[in-house]
Amino acid sequence: MRVTQSFSLSLDEITRLKELITGYEFGKSKFVGELINHEWQRTRKNKQIADGQTILETHIGNKEHRAARKDGKCNPNHAKGRCATCWGELHE
DSSP states (O other), X not given: XXXXXXXXXXXXXXXXXXXXXXXXXXXXHHHHHHHHHHHHHHHHHHHHHHTTOOOOXXXXXXXXXHHHSTTOOOOTTOTTOOOXXXXXXXXX
């Protein structure tokens, strides 16, 4: 489910955002969502390291779903965003 949110950006931030999405087939909302997802995964990974976690793979989907796919990866169009572990960092 998508929900409309409102937030403020400076003119410089708006210009940078437009530059960042140039050449990609998605808009500002999708890009901001991907940034949030990326930061969430990075923060989660850092917490696991701090807690002594030895396996540093944070996935969006569960292992059963990945095992059922031919490529063994999380769904690239998952509702929670694109899995950085399976699909690389944003725009890679």
